[in-house]
Amino acid sequence: MQWSPLARRECRTILTSKGAWILTALIVLWGFRPTYTGWNAIGQNITIGYIQTGVNVLLPIGVLLLTYQSLIGERTTGSIKFLIALPLKRTHILLGKSVGRFAGLGATVGVAVLLLTGIGVFEHGAFAIRPFVGVVLATVLLLAALVSLGVLLSTAVKSTVSAAGIVVGYILVTLFWNTVVSKVYTVVTGVPVNPYDAPASGPLFFVLRLTPDGAYNVLTNWLLGVGNSADQFRAVYTKLKPGHGINAFVVEAAFESGTAPWYLHPVLSIGILAGWIAVPLVLSRRIFNTGDVL
């Protein structure tokens, strides 16, 4: 693989950047939340829940900020002229960039996961291995999807300022995704959406889990055994607890038992995450292979 030196260099770029290690620290600080709700929801597996909590919000912000400049930066400085002059196809350059950044971020996020796990074991004792492995693999999928998105952004947008603006826009849209989808659903169908008592609508619940972090939550909630929802595990647990009202969209709360459509099965979130990996990569390749790179 002639692009492996490029991938190694990209990996080193991440490993030597302060941003990546700040992300590691923030994931640990944000993720470690020893709450009674969390303990009541999943017991000693709360250690695994820390991973979901830390990764869910911070990984999208961190990864996009650490990848959106991967190609734009080289265009802006002119160093891309050396890169294109190397014996690499443009597709190889994209591969080297994506794989290298993925590996570097994988290592730093891996450190965060290890730290959270260590703290969790120290505080709460042993946890179940199978959901832990599942959540780690889901985190790897989410990371790959976000790197793929960041590289697409870097390929498609010509200026650093525009790309940074899109990153902020993406973060805001996904942060308020439930509200955005609810409003659009109401406009399209005329049915008001009360998040405390959501309508049993398959399309509504499906769209709610279409973001990378939404799909990640659905998958990890399933692995943790708390319920079928794109919200975080503590919210899902609270929503399903008798006598509690909370603005979370949980399939089991909206649909009668056994009436939820097949496409809301949590395992399909793997497909959604795979789509977030594949589609941006294909688009990046198409854009980067067509036209000028300067």
Added chain:
Amino acid sequence: MSDDVPVIETDGLTKQYGDVRAVDSLDLAIEAGDVYGFLGPNGAGKSTTIGLVLDYLRPTAGTVRVFGADPQRDPIGIHERTGVLPDRFGLYEGRSARQHVSFVAETKRADDDPEALLDRVGLADAIDDDAGEFSKGMEQRLALAMALVGDPDLLVLDEPFTGLDPHGVRRVREIVHEENDKGATVFFSSHVLGQVELVCDRVGVLHQGRLVADGTVDELRDAAGIDDDAVMEDVFVELTDVRIDAGGESQ
């Protein structure tokens, strides 16, 4: 590559940006072993042409062949044999000169010694210094060392004398001759006319995206209709002025 195939060949090569035609129907053939100087005022289309040859840019019309191959379809085959010193490039901050050269060597799978190459371009004292702190002249030397990795059959040097002191300029000239003596073809653009005269076997003059003259320095003097003692600058001014007077038409 057979000997009769030009190292670089363009046929009707055109690059259009909106209403501006940066390169206009360029027909160029650079033969193996040539040291070919590409001359032209700023904005003449020299770097655009080099961008098209190296696949930084894609043609609006016409074709480019390098070693007989299409740069879009066979970048690996072409770039394995090509060393490039681009114009207006940036280096990687936080990385040493050694790391820059090593990266190119690893990608090209060449076994060059980075220290030897950096010594050759006069950067022996700065091998492990951060390239982000380099002066323009040092950047230029480092880029030349990167271009020399893998003993390329073709050296493409875009404004190689930019930012160099007289020692650096002389060193570049010596390296061009050394590489050419080893069999490399050298294609370089410059507006430093005196250097072109000292280095090149053949010269092409580009003006407003069109090749207005092509030949040896003596042939260009004849084409310009000026005496044998005229320096390259006189030849260049005469050729480009004539073309401006003629409304950009090649004569």
